[in-house]
Amino acid sequence: MSANANKGDTARAKPLINFLQGWPNTSLLPTHLVRKASNNVLSNSILSFPAMLYGPDQGDPRLRENIASWLSDFYKPPKPILLDRITITGGASQNLACILQVFTDPLFTRNIWMVAPCYMLAFRIFDDSGFHGKLRAIPEDDEGVDIDFLRREIRKSEEKATQEGNNEPKLKPARPWGKIYRHIIYAVPTFSNPSFKTMTLRRREDLVRVARDFDALIVTDDVYDFLQWPSSPNSQTSGLDTAVLPRVVDVDRFLDGGSEREGVDGFGNVASNGSFSKICGPGLRTGWVEGTPKLAYGVSQTGSSRSGGAPSHLTATFVADALASGELQRHVLDTLQPSYSSRYRSMISAIETNLLPLGVKIPQPDRDVVGGYFIWLTLPSSLRGAVVAQRAKEEENLIVAQGDLFEVPGDTDHASFPHDLRLCFAWEDEDKLAEGIQRLASVIRNMQNDSGGVDAAMQSTTGESRGKDAVRNFW
Numbered sequence: 001m002s003a004n005a006n007k008g009d010t011a012r013a014k015p016l017i018n019f020l021q022g023w024p025n026t027s028l029l030p031t032h033l034v035r036k037a038s039n040n041v042l043s044n045s046i047l048s049f050p051a052m053l054y055g056p057d058q059g060d061p062r063l064r065e066n067i068a069s070w071l072s073d074f075y076k077p078p079k080p081i082l083l084d085r086i087t088i089t090g091g092a093s094q095n096l097a098c099i100l101q102v103f104t105d106p107l108f109t110r111n112i113w114m115v116a117p118c119y120m121l122a123f124r125i126f127d128d129s130g131f132h133g134k135l136r137a138i139p140e141d142d143e144g145v146d147i148d149f150l151r152r153e154i155r156k157s158e159e160k161a162t163q164e165g166n167n168e169p170k171l172k173p174a175r176p177w178g179k180i181y182r183h184i185i186y187a188v189p190t191f192s193n194p195s196f197k198t199m200t201l202r203r204r205e206d207l208v209r210v211a212r213d214f215d216a217l218i219v220t221d222d223v224y225d226f227l228q229w230p231s232s233p234n235s236q237t238s239g240l241d242t243a244v245l246p247r248v249v250d251v252d253r254f255l256d257g258g259s260e261r262e263g264v265d266g267f268g269n270v271a272s273n274g275s276f277s278k279i280c281g282p283g284l285r286t287g288w289v290e291g292t293p294k295l296a297y298g299v300s301q302t303g304s305s306r307s308g309g310a311p312s313h314l315t316a317t318f319v320a321d322a323l324a325s326g327e328l329q330r331h332v333l334d335t336l337q338p339s340y341s342s343r344y345r346s347m348i349s350a351i352e353t354n355l356l357p358l359g360v361k362i363p364q365p366d367r368d369v370v371g372g373y374f375i376w377l378t379l380p381s382s383l384r385g386a387v388v389a390q391r392a393k394e395e396e397n398l399i400v401a402q403g404d405l406f407e408v409p410g411d412t413d414h415a416s417f418p419h420d421l422r423l424c425f426a427w428e429d430e431d432k433l434a435e436g437i438q439r440l441a442s443v444i445r446n447m448q449n450d451s452g453g454v455d456a457a458m459q460s461t462t463g464e465s466r467g468k469d470a471v472r473n474f475w
């Protein structure tokens with residue numbers, strides 16, 4: 001029997017560990033809370049009849065109100081957030097599509113600028129809105145986004161548009177509730193999926209300035225902000241009830257006269273996509289968008305919301321009830337933050353013990369507060385992520401996501417990730433996290449020890465694409 005066949009048999013004998021799947025562990029789903037909230041709504045006709053009918057375009061007013069007050073408590077902006085800045089959505093993914101429907105024209109809107117590595121499931125949403133071939137990668141640096149690069153490239157894109165006479169929207173008529181932006185910038189500024197980085201305040205401000213200079217709408221998926229904890233294992237607190245930084249939308253609201261300053265159209269330059277997927281359950285398909293009142297209203301005028309009312313209306317009323325009682329906020333602070341913190345610590349301490357000695361690196365290692373679902377690892381340059389992922393599956397029954405999955409299609413010159421991996425600590429049971437890292441260490445050690453280690457690491461693209469296909473089955 002060959003050595004490889006032996007390894008395959010050993011791998012199959014081991015229980016699967018999946019570090020690719022970006023879902024919450026089922027033990028963290030607050031089913032009891034949703035049951036109680038749905039019961040409250042459905043057993044009271046004052047709540048249940050409007051909940052079972054078409055909702056208002058901007059969504060359940062009670063949920064808008066409760067979200068606004070929760071966000072005000074958490075982000076502590078200089079002025080409270082009022083409900084006119086909030087529209088209820090079907091979650092961050094669904095709402096990205098709505099934003100593109102109302103605020104872009106696939107011919108006039110020049111490019112989609114994506115901070116890379118990038119949440120890969122956003123690519124198709126942009127493609128579906130006519131932006132295939134117009135996606136551009138902006139590299140990240142230690143502060144979160146390379147602003148000089150963005151400014152330079154966006155300027156070139158504008159020069160090209162001027163030469164081509166691309167001066168007005170071609171496919172979308174002018175509408176009083178919307179506008180067509182020249183550029184879209186897409187980012188996950190806090191506890192990013194996938195890079196795990198948090199963009200500094202300085203970069204958030206610079207990003208808003210670039211957007212204002214070039215008529216861009218920045219769309220941020222702020223879906224992990226509430227899942228935060230101190231990075232130090234010695235910290236006395238496991239939970240934090242105030243955000244680490246203002247969101248990019250908060251920066252836009254107040255910077256240099258703010259998003260509604262005199263002489264501007266009042267739509268602002270940022271839309272913040274929030275979601276209950278990570279703080280309650282993804283099956284709810286409920287979220288919200290925050291922006292200026294004009295922008296929030298504009299999103300609600302998407303054709304599908306005009307026809308059917310705000311999406312996810314019934315579940316939105318359940319979430320409104322869970323927020324009104326304060327139970328969802330307590331779930332985040334008392335259950336999610338400590339659980340994710342503990343999971344993160346298990347994984348990071350296993351990484352420190354088993355992987356750092358092999359030359360693996362973690363980005364932004366010295367932050368006081370960390371969060372989200374994912375850790376990004378950079379492998380020693382002799383190892384390719386695709387090959388590590390493939391061998392991890394074959395030899396250890398371990399699934400990890402290789403860095404090249406998060407490259408912006410068609411634009412890898414300045415942002416490619418052949419030597420990286422993304423690991424999720426949210427899905428697997430906590431007691432499997434350290435074991436998964438030990439299995440990964442064993443794969444890396446084998447590759448480093450193999451006489452053909454470096455050659456194997458550089459092996460043919462056939463092997464790499466096989467690895468890519470294998471992991472895709474687990475999205």
Ligand SMILES: Cc1ncc(COP(=O)(O)O)c(C=O)c1O
Nearest residue numbers: 091092093119188193221275277
């Ligand atoms: C950055 C980012 N955006 C959006 C989503 C999906 O959000 P929703 O479930 O609200 O559509 C995810 C989930 O993994 C994500 O990581």
